[in-house]
């Protein structure tokens with residue numbers, strides 16, 4: 219007889235809830251409830267997941283195997299506190315890269331993290347085959363449950379403890395948020411000079427493709443690694459009108475210089 223799939227309630231209806239919810243649903247996991255403070259938002263997602271919607275945490279029903287809290291980091295504890303009476307014995311997890319699983323400890327004896335390491339936006343599809351999911355619970359039986367649940371939606375699963383996860387999150391900010399900010403600066407610089415930013419996109423792609431096969435340090439090119447001081451001086455002169463970016467240019471170049 220086929221084993222019953224883990225039932226899930228989603229607390230939050232933003233980017234992460236949307237993608238995880240759809241993927242779990244597609245893979246046959248019953249989604250019981252979706253919570254958002256805005257009932258229309260909860261309804262919109264719950265309709266896609268054949269779940270019920272609520273905008274009241276006190277109306278979250280007991281009985282789901284797992285409660286996935288996908289609200290913004292600063293609201294996780296406040297939400298877990300309000301859920302506490304209903305979900306006391308259930309497995310509750312949050313999806314934050316920045317917060318320890320321990321923040322949930324006062325609210326259920328079964329707690330953990332289910333952190334999908336990707337940048338989620340509702341209007342952009344996610345390749346779940348490549349998505350790394352980091353799972354953790356201090357309790358072995360819950361780690362096993364989370365591992366199995368992650369296996370149901372992807373094949374790239376890492377057991378990462380709270381300490382490692384907080385370090386991983388620092389690295390993720392560098393490789394994702396900071397590089398994206400640098401793209402933004404590149405866009406401003408080109409557009410201010412009436413150049414189409416699209417001209418830089420093949421270069422961005424090439425750099426990303428290189429790190430699939432090589433150590434990033436070995437692949438570094440540009441004036442700082444070559445020690446082309448005159449070129450760098452020229453760049454800095456041009457950047458005088460953007461003092462913050464000139465400071466960034468200096469700092470990053472110092473890091474790159476051999």
Ligand SMILES: NC(=O)c1ccc[n+]([C@@H]2O[C@H](COP(=O)([O-])OP(=O)(O)OC[C@H]3O[C@@H](n4cnc5c(N)ncnc54)[C@H](OP(=O)(O)O)[C@@H]3O)[C@@H](O)[C@H]2O)c1
Pocket residue numbers: 230231232233234235253254255256259287288289290291293296297313314315316333334335336337338339
């Ligand atoms: N986006 C990513 O790329 C990504 C990747 C990995 C992990 N995460 C983590 O996943 C979690 C959710 O991120 P997200 O991008 O899905 O966020 P999001 O799209 O901004 O959605 C956040 C959700 O939190 C709810 N919320 C905010 N403040 C609340 C409060 N005081 N009480 C109750 N609900 C509240 C919002 O409620 P309403 O619906 O009522 O507005 C919304 O449903 C965060 O912990 C984040 O660190 C995000």
